[in-house]
Amino acid sequence: EDVENLSRALTGWRLTAPAGREPQPSPDVNAVGAARRTGLVPTFVPEQADTGSKTILGTTGNFDAHSAIRLLARHPATARRFSQRLLQHLGVEVPNDRLVSTLTATYQSTDGSIEALLRGIVRSAEFWSSASRWALIKSPAHMVVGACRQLELTSPPLAMITSWMKATGQILFDTPNGGEGGWPGQEGWVTPPDRLVVRYQLPVALSGLSPALGVRAPGALTVPVRLQLGGALAYGSADALLTRL
Secondary structure (H helix, E strand, O other): OHHHHHHHHOOOEEEEOOOOOOOOOOOOOOOOHHHHOOOOEEEEOHHHOOOOOEEEOOEEEOOOHHHHHHHHHOOHHHHHHHHHHHHHHOOOOOOOOHHHHHHHHHHHHOOOOHHHHHHHHHOOOOOOOHHHHOOOOOOHHHHHHHHHHHOOOOOOOHHHHHHHHHHHOOOOOOOOOOOOOOOOOHHHHOOOHHHHHHHHHHHHHHHOOOOOOOOOOHHHOOOOEEEEEOOEEEEEOHHHHHHHO
């Protein structure tokens, strides 16, 4: 009944395209992500909305989409689940329920303030513990974007970076499951033997000197690297650049 009433609260919303930008009919659902995007935007059509009384999680009212989602967002179960997911996203290891309970209370007392939750996490002992220090593995996207910022690359070699990300198994806008659930876990790209050493070739890709990607020992990466770092040219091996990263 909760699902049915929530569905009624969402009625009236439809996907439409701006005038002159109507999508092509029948997009290929098996195409790559870029080809599946249609430019549709959500639009509210009042005459199609169910304005009757609805009961969601024991609360009865004239719910629309916004008020129904607000009700779910303020539910105690949402506060706890969101706190757990945020800790997981930041790689914080929690040995007991103390921090989760504290964040749940913070979420409820601040009406879901993300800033308050982040402050609570950063000020916690669990965030700075040795168990949390190496708990989070960067995804390929986080790794390559962070490296470009760290090295101050104003014109990164996008073609080489795209090739590197393809070798890691994470192609932007083209998830392996058609957009349902995203890519595998953060550790998924460093576990398989055929992708384990690929991460050592990121400096080569960033330099724009991209050889055939494959399984090679880190010591074999001695391709000369020439990058613009902080306004000065730096030369060295890919191993040296990887050490800096």
